[in-house]
Amino acid sequence: xxxxxxxxxxxxxxxxxxxxxxxxxxxxxxxxxxxxxxxxxxxxxxxxxxxxxxxxxxxxxxxxxxxxxxxxxxxxxxxxxxxxxxxxxxxxxxxxxxxxxxxxxxxxxxxxxxxxxxxxxxxxxxxxxxxxxxxxxxxxxxxxxxxxxxxxxxxxxxxxxxxxxxxxxxxxxxxxxxxxxxxxxxxxxxxxxxxxxxxxxxxxxxxxxxxxxxxxxxxxxxxxxxxxxxxxxxxxxxxxxxxxxxxxxxxxxxxxxxxxxxxxxxxxxxxxxxxxxxxxxxxxxxxxxxxxxxxxxxxxxxxxxxxxxx
Amino acid sequence: xxxxxxxxxxxxxxxxxxxxxxxxxxxxxxxxxxxxxxxxxxxxxxxxxxxxxxxxxxxxxxxxxxxxxxxxxxxxxxxxxxxxxxxxxxxxxxxxxxxxxxxxxxxxxxxxxxxxxxxxxxxxxxxxxxxxxxxxxxxxxxxxxxxxxxxxxxxxxxxxxxxxxxxxxxxxxxxxxxxxxxxxxxxxxxxxxxxxxxxxxxxxxxxxxxxxxxxxxxxxxxxxxxxxxxxxxxxxxxxxxxxxxxxxxxxxxxxxxxxxxxxxxxxxxxxxxxxxxxxxxxxxxxxxxxxxxxxxxxxxxxxxxxxxxxxxxxxxxxxxxxxxxxxxxxxxxxxxxxxxxxxxxxxxxxxxxxxxxxxxxxxxxxxxxxxxxxxxxxxxxxxxxxxxxxxxxxxxxxxxxxxxxxxxxxxxxxxxxxxxxxxxxxxxxxxxxxxxxxxxxxxxxxxxxxxxxxxxxxxxxxxxxxxxxxxxxxxxxxxxxxxxxxxxxxxxxxxxxxxxxxxxx
Numbered sequence: 001x002x003x004x005x006x007x008x009x010x011x012x013x014x015x016x017x018x019x020x021x022x023x024x025x026x027x028x029x030x031x032x033x034x035x036x037x038x039x040x041x042x043x044x045x046x047x048x049x050x051x052x053x054x055x056x057x058x059x060x061x062x063x064x065x066x067x068x069x070x071x072x073x074x075x076x077x078x079x080x081x082x083x084x085x086x087x088x089x090x091x092x093x094x095x096x097x098x099x100x101x102x103x104x105x106x107x108x109x110x111x112x113x114x115x116x117x118x119x120x121x122x123x124x125x126x127x128x129x130x131x132x133x134x135x136x137x138x139x140x141x142x143x144x145x146x147x148x149x150x151x152x153x154x155x156x157x158x159x160x161x162x163x164x165x166x167x168x169x170x171x172x173x174x175x176x177x178x179x180x181x182x183x184x185x186x187x188x189x190x191x192x193x194x195x196x197x198x199x200x201x202x203x204x205x206x207x208x209x210x211x212x213x214x215x216x217x218x219x220x221x222x223x224x225x226x227x228x229x230x231x232x233x234x235x236x237x238x239x240x241x242x243x244x245x246x247x248x249x250x251x252x253x254x255x256x257x258x259x260x261x262x263x264x265x266x267x268x269x270x271x272x273x274x275x276x277x278x279x280x281x282x283x284x285x286x287x288x289x290x291x292x293x294x295x296x297x298x299x300x301x302x303x304x305x306x307x308x309x310x
Numbered sequence: 311x312x313x314x315x316x317x318x319x320x321x322x323x324x325x326x327x328x329x330x331x332x333x334x335x336x337x338x339x340x341x342x343x344x345x346x347x348x349x350x351x352x353x354x355x356x357x358x359x360x361x362x363x364x365x366x367x368x369x370x371x372x373x374x375x376x377x378x379x380x381x382x383x384x385x386x387x388x389x390x391x392x393x394x395x396x397x398x399x400x401x402x403x404x405x406x407x408x409x410x411x412x413x414x415x416x417x418x419x420x421x422x423x424x425x426x427x428x429x430x431x432x433x434x435x436x437x438x439x440x441x442x443x444x445x446x447x448x449x450x451x452x453x454x455x456x457x458x459x460x461x462x463x464x465x466x467x468x469x470x471x472x473x474x475x476x477x478x479x480x481x482x483x484x485x486x487x488x489x490x491x492x493x494x495x496x497x498x499x500x501x502x503x504x505x506x507x508x509x510x511x512x513x514x515x516x517x518x519x520x521x522x523x524x525x526x527x528x529x530x531x532x533x534x535x536x537x538x539x540x541x542x543x544x545x546x547x548x549x550x551x552x553x554x555x556x557x558x559x560x561x562x563x564x565x566x567x568x569x570x571x572x573x574x575x576x577x578x579x580x581x582x583x584x585x586x587x588x589x590x591x592x593x594x595x596x597x598x599x600x601x602x603x604x605x606x607x608x609x610x611x612x613x614x615x616x617x618x619x620x621x622x623x624x625x626x627x628x629x630x631x632x633x634x635x636x637x638x639x640x641x642x643x644x645x646x647x648x649x650x651x652x653x654x655x656x657x658x659x660x661x662x663x664x665x666x667x668x669x670x671x672x673x674x675x676x677x678x679x680x681x682x683x684x685x686x687x688x689x690x691x692x693x694x695x696x697x698x699x700x701x702x703x704x705x706x707x708x709x710x711x712x713x714x715x716x717x718x719x720x721x722x723x724x725x726x727x728x729x730x731x732x733x734x735x736x737x738x739x740x741x742x743x744x745x746x747x748x749x750x751x752x753x754x755x756x757x758x759x760x761x762x763x764x765x766x767x768x769x770x771x772x773x774x775x776x777x778x779x780x781x782x783x784x785x786x787x788x789x790x791x792x793x794x795x796x797x798x799x800x801x802x803x804x805x806x807x808x809x810x811x812x813x814x815x
Contacts, residue, residue, distance in 0.1 A: 008558045008565040011348055059420040063593005066421075071586025074579040081567075081575025088572070092350035092564045094550055094680060097453060148508035155513045156503060170609070187609050200608035201489075201515050234609060239493040239628070239647060240514070241486055244611040256613045257490065258629045259712055259722060272723065274628060274646045276635030304493040305635050305644030306503050 008091035020090065025083040032084060039076035045069020156306065159190075160203045161282060161297040166191040167207060167231070177227050177290045180209040185246045187234060190294070202302065204234040204242060205282055207292070208264050210251060217281060218267040224283040229292060231282040232268045233302040236260055238275040240303045253279070276305065351573040352553035352566035356447070358580060359440035365584040366433035367539065373426040374528065380412035380419065381405065383524035385480065385517045394601055402605035405520050409479040410601050425592030430472050432588060434620040437465045445665070445695050448683040449552045452676065455666040457545045460538050462662050467538075469620050471531040474523045476598075476618055483615050485606030489514060490628075497647035515608055554682045561680045616709060626708030627654050630729050658702070689748035693741045700740040704733040 014020050025031035048065035099107070119126040167175045167188040172195075175188060185208045193199030211228030224230065232253065234242050241257035252271065253262040260273030268279035280302050283295035301309055321327025334340040351357075384404040390397045392411040412419040441461060444450050450458035473491070477484045492514040495506035511518025550564050559565045567573050591597075603612065617625055627650035634645040661668075669691065670676060685692040707714075708729040715722040763775040 006557050008563075011350075011568055053418060056417055059418075059424075060593050062418055062421045063424075063589050063591075067586045067589030067591075067593055069586070070582045070589065074582025074584075074586055076579065077582065078576050078579030081572050081579065085567075085572045085575060088567050089353070089558070089565045090350055090568055091558060092348070092550075094562050094564060097549065145508060149511045149518070150507060152503040152507050152513070189609075197515055197517070197608065198513070202513070204609040238633075239490045241489060242609055242611045245613065256611050256615065256712075257486065258625075259726075270633060273726075274631055274633050276633040276644065276646050304496060304647065305642045306496040307499050307501075307641055307643065308503060309642040310637075310640040 006089075008089040010092070011090045014086075014090070020088050021086040023084045024087040028084060031079070035076045035079050035084070038072055038079070042069050042071075042073025042076060045072060152308070156303075156308070157301040158202075159297055159302060160193045160199060161190050161205075161294045163294070163296050165294045167205070167284065167292045167294065168194050170194055175207060175292045177229070177286045177292060180207070180229070182209050182212060182228065183248045184209050187242075188231065202235070205231050206234045206243065206246075206253065207231045207284075208246065208253075210265055215265075217265060221267065221281060221283070223285070223295070224281055226284060226286045226292075229284060229286075230264060231284050231294075232262070232264065232279040233282065233298060235279075235303040236275055237270070237277040237279060237304060238273070243279065346547075347568065347570035349547070349550075349569045350564045350566045351569065352551050352564055354554060356443045357551070359436055359443050361577065361580060362584055363433055363436035363440055364539070364543075365581045366429045366436055366588070367535065368581070369429040369585055369588055370426060370433060371532070373422045373429065374532075376422045377412065377426060378528055380408060380416050381478070381524075382408035383478065383521045385515070385520045397601070397605075400605065403480045403520070405478060405480040405524075406600070406605045409481075413601065421589070421592050423592075424595075424597050425588050427597045428591040428595070429588050430475065431597075431618060431620075432584075434465070434468050434472055437461070437468055438620075441465060441662075442695070442699070446683075446685040446692055447552070447554075448679060448688060448691070450666045451679040452666075452670070453549055453678055454545070454552070457542060457549070458666050459663055460542050460545070462659065464535065464538050464542065465662075466659055467531055467534060471527055471535075472618060473621060474527045474531070477523055478520065478527060479598075479600045480520055480606050481600035481603040482606050482610060482612055483600075483603045485515070485608070486611055486615065487617055487621075488519065489608070494647055494651045497644045498652055499643050499648065515606075550680070552680055552682050554684075559681065561678065564680075613712075616713075619706075622709040623702050623705035624651055624655060626705040626710075626729070627651065629711055630705075630708045630726060630733065661698075686748040686751040689745045689752075692748050693744040696744040697737040697741040701733065701737040704729065704736050708733060 009018065009020050023031075045065050046069040049062060049069060052061045052065050098104075168191045169175065169186055169188060172191070174191065175186065180186065185206060188205050188207045189199045190203050193203050208230055209228050210225070210230055213228055214222075215225035215228045215230060216222050217225060217230055232243075234244075236243050236255040236257065238255065238258055238260050241255050243253045243255045243260075243262065245254035245256055246252070247254055247261075251264050253264055253268065254260070255262075255273070255275065258274050260275030261271045262268040262275070262279050263271045267281060270276065270278060280298040280300045282298055284292055285295055287293050321331050323330075330340070334343075382404045386404050387401045388404050388407050390400050390402050390407050390410070392398075392407060393415045394410050394413075397407075397410060409423075413423055414420065444458065444461070473487070477488050477491075492506050492510055495509060496502045498505060507513065509519075509522075510516055511522060551566075553559050553565060556565070567576075604610075616622065628647070631646050631650040634649070636643040636645050683691075711722060711725045711729060714720075715725045764778050765773055765775045767773055
C-alpha cells in the first residue's frame with residue numbers, strides 16, 4: 001500500500017487512516033465553515049425566490065433570487081465533494097469487454113446455428129414471414145404518410161389573381177391611380193383575399209409607382225405598367241420570404257432574409273443575392289373610374305423553385 | 311428458499327440496512343449496486359461538458375412541462391383579450407395569444423419561458439463543445455464508436471427540436487423561419503413538394519403545422535432523446551470513462567473519485583450551478599421577446615432577424631451561395647437552396663458520423679483506447695477538426711452579412727464576396743497553422759520531438775552545439791501503431807524527466 005498522495009489506491013483497500021481518505025482541505029474546520037456559510041446564502045436566495053413569487057415580483061427578481069440561490073448552493077455542495085470528502089485518487093481496474101474464445105464460440109453457435117439454421121431449414125416459411133413483415137411495414141406506413149397532407153397538385157402554381165380583380169390593401173381598400181406618388185409602395189391583395197391566410201401567403205403583391213406615365217419593364221410588357229404603376233409578386237424567388245424592403249433611390253426591392261435585390265424598373269431582375277429568378281410581374285390596368293385592376297394572373301408560378309416547376 | 315416464512319435478517323446498519331436487504335431479496339441489487347456506487351469517475355474539467363448538456367436537458371424537461379400547461383397549439387385566429395395592452399383587440403393565432411399570456415399573465419411565466427429558451431441554447435452549445443472535446447482527445451476511438459454515433463444523432467435532434475420549438479409561438483420571426491423551412495423542403499428534387507405538403511399538412515402556411523410541430527416538439531423527439539440519452543449513459547457505464555494519461559493511469563484502469571459520495575456531491579452541486587446560471591440568464595437576459603416581434607403575418611417581415619445561434623451556419627450558407635438554379639426537361643432544381651441547406655448539412659453531419667471509422671481506416675489503428683490523446687499529439691486530426699470548425703464558424707459569421715455591412719458602413723456586396731472567399735480560405739489556412747502549432751507545442755513540451763541543443767565551450771574557446779541525449783518519450787510520434795507511449799508506465803521520477811504533465815492532483 002502506497003502512502004504517496006498522488007498514487008491511486010483501490011477504494012476497498014484504503015483504510016480510514018490512509019492519506020487518500022483524508023480531505024483535500026488543509027484546514028477542514030475553516031472549509032466547513034465557509035461551505036456552510038455559502039449554503040446558507042444559497043438557501044436565503046431560494047427562500048427569497050419564494051417570497052418574491054408570493055408578492056408577484058418582477059421576473060428579474062425571480063431569476064436573480066432563484067438563479068443566485070441555487071448557483072451558490074451548488075458551489076457549496078460541489079466544494080463539499082471536492083475539499084471535504086476523501087481526496088483519492090482511487091483506482092478501479094477495467095474489465096475486458098470481450099468474452100473468452102469459448103464464450104464467443106457458444107454465442108456465435110447460438111445465433112448462427114440455432115437462429116440462422118432454423119431460418120435456413122425452412123426457407124419457404126422464412127421467406128413468407130419476411131414477406132409478411134415487409135408487407136405489414138409498407139401497408140402500415142403508406143396511410144401513415146399519405147394521410148399527412150394533400151398532394152401538391154396545382155396549388156403551387158395558382159393564385160387568386162383573375163382578370164379584372166381589384167387590387168386592395170391590407171384593410172380591403174381598393175387602390176386608385178391617384179393613391180401613390182412616384183417612389184410610393186404598398187402591399188396589395190386580390191379583393192376579398194386580404195384577410196385569408198392563403199391570400200397573405202401566396203397572393204401578396206407589391207405595387208410600386210416608378211413614374212407618372214405608362215412604364216415598360218421588359219419588352220412584351222408594354223401594357224403592364226399603366227401610369228407608372230408596376231406590380232410584382234411579394235414572394236422572394238429564393239425562399240419565399242416577403243420582399244419587404246424598398247430602396248427608393250436605387251429602385252430596388254430587397255428581401256430582408258438573405259438580401260436578394262430586385263430592380264423594379266427592369267422587371268424585378270435579381271440584381272444581387274441568392275435569388276435565381278425575377279419576381280413574377282402582375283399585369284395591371286387602370287379602369288374607367290381610375291381603380292387599378294389585374295389583367296390576368298401571374299404569367300409564371302410565384303415563390304421559390306421546386307422540381308415540378310417548368 | 312427452504313425457510314419461506316423467515317423474515318430477512320436484521321442488518322447491522324439499522325433500519326436503512328434492513329430496507330436495503332428487503333430490496334436485495336427482491337431485486338438482487340447488493341452486488342451490482344455496490345459496484346455501481348464504487349464506480350470510479352475520472353476527474354478533468356473537460357468531462358463536465360457532457361454533464362452540462364445532460365443537466366440542460368433536465369432543465370428543458372422541467373420548464374417545458376410548465377409551458378405546456380398554458381400553451382395552446384393552434385393556428386385558429388382569436389381576438390386577443392389578455393393582459394398585454396398593445397395587442398388588445400388584434401386577431402392573432404391561439405398559439406401566439408397563449409404564449410404572450412403565459413409570459414405576462416402567468417406568475418413566473420416569463421422566467422420559465424426564458425429559462426427554457428436559454429437552456430436550449432446552452433444545451434446545443436454544450437453538446438457541440440462536448441463533441442469537440444471527444445473529437446480532439448480521441449475519445450471516440452474503439453470501443454466507443456457507437457457512443458459517438460449516438461451523440462451525433464442527439465446533436466442533430468437537438469438542433470431540429472430547437473428549431474421546431476422556436477416556431478411554436480407563431481410570432482413574426484419564427485413564422486418567417488417556418489416559411490424558409492417549407493421552401494427548403496420544397497427544394498429537394500423530385501419529392502420535395504410532396505414532403506413539404508406532408509410535413510405542413512398542405513400548402514404554406516395552412517393550419518396544421520403548429521399543432522403538428524407541438525407534438526413533435528414535446529412528445530416525439532423528447533421520447534427519442536430519452537431513449538438515446540439512456541443508451542449513451544448505459545454505454546458510458548458499461549465501457550467506463552476514458553482518462554488522460556498520468557500518474558498510475560493505464561489503459562486497463564480508471565483513476566478518479568467514486569460515484570458515492572464524491573462524484574455524486576460534485577455532480578449534484580454542478581447541476582444546481584447549471585440550473586442557477588440558466589435561471590440567472592432567464593431572469594436577467596431577455597431572449598426572444600415575441601411580444602415585440604408581433605404575431606405572424608405572411609405578408610410582413612422584420613429586418614435584421616437572425617435565427618437561434620445553432621441555425622446560423624445554415625442561414626449563412628444560404629446567404630452566400632450563388633444563384634445557381636438549374637432548369638431543364640420541364641423541371642427545376644433550385645440548387646441555390648438544395649446545395650447549401652440540404653446537401654451541405656448532410657455532408658457536415660455524415661462526415662461527423664463516419665469519422666471514427668474513417669480515422670480507423672486512415673491510421674490502421676484498430677486497438678482499444680481508454681487513454682485520451684492530447685490534441686497536440688495528433689496534429690493531423692487536430693488540424694482537421696480546427697479547419698472543420700473554422701468552416702462552420704465562417705458560415706456562422708456569414709449569417710449576419712447585412713448587420714456587418716451596416717455596422718461597419720461597408721458595401722453589402724463587399725461583405726458577401728469577402729465571406730465567399732473567407733469560408734474557403736480560413737479553413738485552408740487553419741489546417742496548416744494548427745498542424746504546425748501542434749508540432750511546435752510537441753517540441754516545446756519536454757523535447758518530445760525536437761531535442762534540445764547543448765552548447766558547450768571547448769578548451770580552445772570555441773562554442774559547439776550538440777544535440778542532447780535522447781530522453782524517454784522522444785520516440786513518441788503521431789499515430790504510432792503502439793497506442794500507449796511507454797513513458798506512461800515509467801516511475802514517477804522518470805515521468806517528470808520525460809516532461810509528462812501530471813493531470814489532476
